[in-house]
Amino acid sequence: MEIELSPDLKSDRKANEAADIVRRCVHCGFCTATCPTYQLLGDERDGPRGRIYLIKQMLEGESVTLETQQHLDRCLTCRNCETTCPSGVEYGRLVDIGREFIEKKVRRPMGQRLARGLLREGLTSPLFGPAVRLGSRLKSFLPDLLASKLPMGERPRRAWPSNSHARKVILLNGCVQPSLLPNIDLATAWVLNALEVQAVVVQTSGCCGAVRHHLADPDGALNQARRNIDAWWPLLQSGGFEAVLVNASGCAVMVKDYGHLLADDPAYCEKAAYVAERALDPVVFLQPMLPRLQDILGQNPARPAAPNVSYHAPCTQQHGMKCRGEVEAFLTQLNVKVLPVADSHLCCGSAGTYSVLQPALAKTLRDNKIQALFCRGPRSYSVCQCGLHWASSVGQPSYRSALA
Ligand code: SF4
Ligand code: SF4
Missing domain, CATH: 1.10.1060.10 (Alpha-helical ferredoxin)
Known part of the structure; x- marks a missing residue:
């Protein structure tokens, strides 16, 4: 063109x-x-x-x-x-x-400016976690759109593993996921622990910057990227830390882009590129350890039969991190039967703040995705962060129970 x-x-x-x-x-x-x-x-x-x-x-x-x-x-x-x-x-x-x-x-109408400002400041605020807990208690008094996004009282199911291992990774301490779905990072830490890898969350890290980046606050997003780089840098330089793992693939794509976004910042460009190179989807990091994981699972006599799974790969994982099909292949090698899903390349409508800002389109995409994922009956489970968008919106605990 x-x-x-x-x-x-x-x-x-x-x-x-x-x-x-x-x-x-x-x-x-x-x-x-x-x-x-x-x-x-x-x-x-x-x-x-x-x-x-x-x-x-x-x-x-x-x-x-x-x-x-x-x-x-x-x-x-x-x-x-x-x-x-x-x-x-x-x-x-x-x-x-x-x-x-x-x-x-273009100057947006007042309503749009207000909604976007609230999302930008609210989701990335340290008060987000306490607000979610309060909101969950007052859910019945909140507007439907807001109430539908609140969790159904999910609490961490166990403590973080306390073992120390020579091999270590950093896990992103994001903004929304720890409050809404705390068991995802926790489960990752326990899987890694079983493989003798220590997962460390640096408390001074936080939102990856994607919320601000996509809500027209590029400077705010870069400041959050710099804050995370500063938080992780001493560990990455200490020699034992191999990667920065990010479960929420929308955040993973953002961290992967730090090198590009900070290319003009002489104080951060090299550090940002170093961090970006080490940002991985957990499945990519786990792949070389698959035989060990198979051994561990094979040795567990109490292991329940593997369920059939319908997996929706988030767009940011498929098209952003370029990990298309990797989770499905990984699960298959762990003897999980991964059922085919129609239109698996299509977005579920969650897309960060999209489901709040474009609710009608998001709802149609969500309904189509749920239909594609669950048409094979109750032994099909979906496993991805986008599930929060579907599950909280349709109020079906069975979807949520499959998430962690
Ligand atoms: S597929 Fe690529 S080249 Fe073709 S119209 Fe779309 S963006 Fe342009
Ligand atoms: S919604 Fe359409 S234009 Fe936008 S990123 Fe997805 S495929 Fe591309």
Whole structure:
């Protein structure tokens, strides 16, 4: 696609990066056919090719409106289109830049500014955990949309393993997951402990920055990235720590991007690249230890029969971390029967704050995903963080019980 940056953007680094991405697009439209929002809305501007065109027009100096912004807002940033694209168009990076620019040009209505500000500040605040606990008690007095997002009283099921091992990894101390689904990191720590790897959460780390990054606060996001790098750096330099593991794949993608995002910061660029290189999805770290895990499970006479599992791989894991099919293969090698899921490449509608900001689209995508995952009956379980979006919204404890 041809693009000529407007005179005021010719020397802007991000605008030039965006223009390079736009130029790689050859208009083929393969991505459009696999885009969840295009499938639902049928409007070219709600698919990747149309959004690329809207961003190109903006960068060329054409006027943009709230309607343009709405088409970018409706994008899930699932990056399914990146997996489909034969030309290697980095759509995720492009839409991030496009959103940052349009935010400066279009003033959102008061309601939108308020909702986005509340999410940006609330989800990343240290008060989020206490607020969730209070909200869970007062659930019946809250609006449905808010009440549906609150957990159903999940508490850590056991203590964190206290064993010390020579092999160590860092686990991200994120913002939302520890309060809403504390047993996910806990289960990871116990699996690692069984494999003689110590999982350490550095309390001074926190939100990865993705919430602010996707809600048009790039400076705030970079500050959170710097805070995490500062928290992890002494451990990574001490020699025993092999990786930074991140269970929530949306956060993993963000940490993986630290090197790119801080490339212009001379004080942090090298550290950020070092951290990003070590950011892994747990399944990638566990893969070389699979034979040991098989031995441990094989030696446990009390081990229950492996269930049949329907696994939904989050978009950020499939298309962002490029781990497509790895969890399914891992589970299969542990004798878990992984059932096929229709349209497994499609987003469930959770997408960070998307399910709050675009509730109608998110609900349709969620309902489609639940139908695809659970159509095989009650012995099918879904295992992924997106489950919070579905389970809390439909109020089915059986979904949630399968999550940890
Ligand atoms: S990121 Fe997802 S929703 Fe956005 S354009 Fe690409 S496929 Fe569509
Ligand atoms: S598949 Fe890639 S090259 Fe084709 S229209 Fe989409 S982004 Fe452009």
